[in-house]
Amino acid sequence: MELEFGAQSDRGCVRENNEDSYRAAPDLNLFILSDGMGGLDCGEVASRLAVDTILEHCRKGQASASFPFTGLRIDGVSELTNRLASAVRVANHAVHSAAQHSATNRPMGATVVAVQFADERMSLANVGDSRVYRLRGEDFEQLTRDHSFVAEQMRQGRMTAQEADSSKLHNVLIRALGVDPEVEVDASEELVLEGDTVLLCSDGLTRELSDSQISAVLRETEDAQEATERLIDLAKQAGGGDNITAIVLRSAARPVGALGRVSRLGKWIKDSAERHRR
Amino acid sequence: MPKLVLKFENAVLREVPVGAKEVSIGRSPENGIVIDNPAVSHFHARVFNEEGRIMLEDFGSLNGTFVNGQRVKMVTLKPGDSVAIGKHTIVISDSRDLDGFAAGNGNGKPAPAAPKLNETVMLDTKARRDFLQKVAAVGESAQVSPARMKVATLVVRGGRTNQREYMLNDKLTVIGKSAMATVKLKGWFAPKAAAQINRRDDQSYYIGPADKTPSVNGQPITQPTKLSSGDVINVAGIELEFVYRD
Numbered sequence: 001m002e003l004e005f006g007a008q009s010d011r012g013c014v015r016e017n018n019e020d021s022y023r024a025a026p027d028l029n030l031f032i033l034s035d036g037m038g039g040l041d042c043g044e045v046a047s048r049l050a051v052d053t054i055l056e057h058c059r060k061g062q063a064s065a066s067f068p069f070t071g072l073r074i075d076g077v078s079e080l081t082n083r084l085a086s087a088v089r090v091a092n093h094a095v096h097s098a099a100q101h102s103a104t105n106r107p108m109g110a111t112v113v114a115v116q117f118a119d120e121r122m123s124l125a126n127v128g129d130s131r132v133y134r135l136r137g138e139d140f141e142q143l144t145r146d147h148s149f150v151a152e153q154m155r156q157g158r159m160t161a162q163e164a165d166s167s168k169l170h171n172v173l174i175r176a177l178g179v180d181p182e183v184e185v186d187a188s189e190e191l192v193l194e195g196d197t198v199l200l201c202s203d204g205l206t207r208e209l210s211d212s213q214i215s216a217v218l219r220e221t222e223d224a225q226e227a228t229e230r231l232i233d234l235a236k237q238a239g240g241g242d243n244i245t246a247i248v249l250r251s252a253a254r255p256v257g258a259l260g261r262v263s264r265l266g267k268w269i270k271d272s273a274e275r276h277r278r
Numbered sequence: 279m280p281k282l283v284l285k286f287e288n289a290v291l292r293e294v295p296v297g298a299k300e301v302s303i304g305r306s307p308e309n310g311i312v313i314d315n316p317a318v319s320h321f322h323a324r325v326f327n328e329e330g331r332i333m334l335e336d337f338g339s340l341n342g343t344f345v346n347g348q349r350v351k352m353v354t355l356k357p358g359d360s361v362a363i364g365k366h367t368i369v370i371s372d373s374r375d376l377d378g379f380a381a382g383n384g385n386g387k388p389a390p391a392a393p394k395l396n397e398t399v400m401l402d403t404k405a406r407r408d409f410l411q412k413v414a415a416v417g418e419s420a421q422v423s424p425a426r427m428k429v430a431t432l433v434v435r436g437g438r439t440n441q442r443e444y445m446l447n448d449k450l451t452v453i454g455k456s457a458m459a460t461v462k463l464k465g466w467f468a469p470k471a472a473a474q475i476n477r478r479d480d481q482s483y484y485i486g487p488a489d490k491t492p493s494v495n496g497q498p499i500t501q502p503t504k505l506s507s508g509d510v511i512n513v514a515g516i517e518l519e520f521v522y523r524d
Contacts, residue, residue, distance in 0.1 A: 037399065075447070076447055076448045076449045076477065077448065077449055077450075078458075118458075119456060119457050119458045120452070120456050120458055120470060120471050121450070121452075121458050149289060153291070156314070158291065158314060159291065163291070163292070167289065167290065168289075168290065169288075169289045169290075171399055172289070172399055173399070188449060188450075189448075189449055189450040190450065191450060191452055191471055191474040191488055193471065193488055193489065
């Protein structure tokens with residue numbers, strides 16, 4: 001599958017540092033985003049450690065299928081999804097150890113979302129309140145669950161969306177990397193269709209912009225990098241109260257079924273004709 | 279008008295004004311303030327206005343109602359009082375001075391400093407454990423369904439596929455020619471991914487369109503749609519019946 005991506009991170013308009021980190025590994029079709037927390041530079045350290053650890057674990061897993069997994073196997077999802085969940089658990093351990101051993105001994109933590117594509121499957125893993133959205137035709141949908149206090153209250157029907165919006169506890173997480181020695185990772189899979197747009201973002205984007213503002217940008221902007229930049233610009237215009245990071249992924253339109261084979265055959269004939277001419 | 283501010287830890291969950299009508303408090307959904315916690319009785323207590331005085335009455339609840347730390351049967355409440363029911367707190371606030379009361383927790387101690395705007399924080403460890411335990415308990419009860427012990431299965435009724443039956447063990451099941459498809463279609467014109475079936479967290483199965491628009495019981499499916507036992511799916515020239523097997 002052809003995958004186009006754009007990625008950017010911005011300090012925003014208020015914060016003095018950027019505690020978000022991201023990694024794009026197009027060779028693995030792997031994209032990771034993390035929002036760190038903790039005083040001084042702890043947030044930066046935590047998020048960077050999280051994304052680097054995940055990337056390294058997935059790379060080793062790709063190189064050797066026998067590279068050990070960490071944590072309990074999740075049933076009903078592929079090897080690749082299990083690998084991604086395993087990588088997030090290793091990242092949790094890494095951030096947790098770093099927090100224990102840091103000279104300042106200050107608590108540090110991080111959210112994480114990671115997606116990886118293989119064939120028509122997208123594997124997702126997340127902890128915290130950074131999100132993955134998908135735009136498919138007219139439908140704009142959040143694919144991850146936020147591990148925040150208000151989101152959990154809403155799921156249990158104890159808070160309405162309105163109450164949640166006005167709650168002062170938006171920023172209280174119930175799960176994050178680095179807080180406990182072990183963490184529960186949400187892992188799932190989605191089918192990828194041609195033309196799908198997938199967005200990974202930190203809460204600095206979603207706190208400033210509504211779903212309809214975000215989906216409008218994704219619909220109107222063809223180039224993935226340009227879409228990321230426009231999203232961040234809009235979030236900054238809206239206040240930019242937090243660090244903002246966005247990764248936009250687009251599965252390129254490809255001809256399907258018999259038609260695809262015919263056009264690939266056509267391309268092959270054309271290519272070989274050109275080779276002959278040379 | 280005075281208000282009852284329902285809080286959990288330092289989170290404000292609800293604000294309910296006390297007018298002429300009494301406000302009942304309890305676990306049952308009929309109450310004006312519902313606290314969904316096993317430590318709270320179905321009809322636990324009520325707050326009502328008596329000639330301008332705000333009264334609280336405990337209905338003889340098992341675990342009691344506490345005002346500023348004292349177990350009470352019937353008392354007059356004043357702004358700033360803190361009513362503890364189970365692990366929840368109800369603070370009495372005079373709306374003229376809401377901020378003042380909301381900031382204190384009623385026992386004279388100042389509330390912990392609120393986190394700076396937009397700064398992400400974790401619930402502290404003990405609060406989070408309690409909370410997660412409660413979440414897990416709710417999740418468990420929601421998962422008890424008659425289909426729980428049964429296996430969702432697709433039975434092929436017509437068309438060319440690689441098996442006659444498919445057990446839906448995976449979160450994502452794809453019908454198509456793709457390498458990742460469970461229900462493998464054969465033939466030159468078969469689409470890579472004709473349709474998808476997702477298992478959701480509540481263990482129910484939803485079918486949705488992919489390269490093709492499937493139909494369920496003759497109805498075209500353009501949005502993810504929940505499958506029930508006996509549903510007949512038609513897509514890309516094949517017919518499947520969705521059933522729960524023992």
